[in-house]
Amino acid sequence: MNMRFRILGSSSKGNAALLTTNGARILVDVGFTVKKLESMLTGIGESLQSVDAIFLTHEHGDHSAGLRGLAKYPTITVFANEDTAEAAQRQTGYRLNWKIFETGSRFQFKDLEVSSFQIPHDAADPVGYTFTTGTGEPHSPKRSVVWCTDLGHAPRLIQEKIRDADVLVIESNYDSRMLDESPRPWSLKQRIKGRHGHLCNDATLELLSSIQQPRWQQIYLAHLSDECNKPSIVERCFAEFSKQRAFNLAVVDPINGLLPEYVF
Numbered sequence: 252m253n254m255r256f257r258i259l260g261s262s263s264k265g266n267a268a269l270l271t272t273n274g275a276r277i278l279v280d281v282g283f284t285v286k287k288l289e290s291m292l293t294g295i296g297e298s299l300q301s302v303d304a305i306f307l308t309h310e311h312g313d314h315s316a317g318l319r320g321l322a323k324y325p326t327i328t329v330f331a332n333e334d335t336a337e338a339a340q341r342q343t344g345y346r347l348n349w350k351i352f353e354t355g356s357r358f359q360f361k362d363l364e365v366s367s368f369q370i371p372h373d374a375a376d377p378v379g380y381t382f383t384t385g386t387g388e389p390h391s392p393k394r395s396v397v398w399c400t401d402l403g404h405a406p407r408l409i410q411e412k413i414r415d416a417d418v419l420v421i422e423s424n425y426d427s428r429m430l431d432e433s434p435r436p437w438s439l440k441q442r443i444k445g446r447h448g449h450l451c452n453d454a455t456l457e458l459l460s461s462i463q464q465p466r467w468q469q470i471y472l473a474h475l476s477d478e479c480n481k482p483s484i485v486e487r488c489f490a491e492f493s494k495q496r497a498f499n500l501a502v503v504d505p506i507n508g509l510l511p512e513y514v515f
């Protein structure tokens with residue numbers, strides 16, 4: 252059985268990805284309007300109508316904007332922990348079809364095993380996700396996608412989680428110099444740089460370089476700031492790192508982040 256994974260878009264302005272298996276079709280975050288999500292999905296031969304569930308990382312608008320227009324898709328289940336659901340529900344005009352999980356728990360959704368892990372970020376109870384299929388037996392190899400954006404630093408638990416990903420989505424949010432030189436207010440700069448803010452390019456590089464014997468086949472450097480980062484800067488920063496390794500590394504363009512499907 253294959254997993255098919257596709258980032259629809261990822262930046263400080265909006266995040267969403269489509270993951271499909273034989274039995275499940277899910278979105279990870281919906282940080283675009285429903286109208287935009289509909290057109291993104293139609294453009295790749297998919298539809299929002301056929302999505303079974305949304306897995307929400309946290310309530311910030313660049314991950315949750317699409318929830319507001321979901322009333323016309325009542326069959327879509329929205330998975331989140333309790334604090335995230337509460338915070339996101341307050342921004343939505345009608346009751347969403349919530350399915351609440353405990354952060355850190357492991358559960359089954361159709362043929363996907365889902366687990367969440369806490370990430371240090373300034374939201375109600377933000378999480379990253381691991382989505383796995385397969386039993387690990389020869390006829391059913393394990394395959395996993397780890398989604399980990401919006402984190403101010405990476406505690407040991409996160410290092411362990413990302414090591415075991417076949418496909419890893421990790422943020423490389425800002426270039427320190429571009430952020431320092433940007434006209435943003437001092438308080439916002441401090442928030443972004445803080446322990447519950449975002450990872451800069453150098454911090455993401457340091458994190459990935461520190462992981463011993465990773466499983467990675469494909470890494471997406473995602474959630475770039477559209478004002479304080481550029482794909483060319485990220486590529487330069489990671490050039491040496493990706494040269495020595497067996498996996499493929501792609502930088503998600505914050506302007507046009509729709510990437511080809513990755514099948515594995």
Ligand SMILES: [Zn+2]
Nearest residue numbers: 311372374401
């Ligand atoms: Zn956030």
Ligand SMILES: [Zn+2]
Nearest residue numbers: 263311313401
């Ligand atoms: Zn974000």
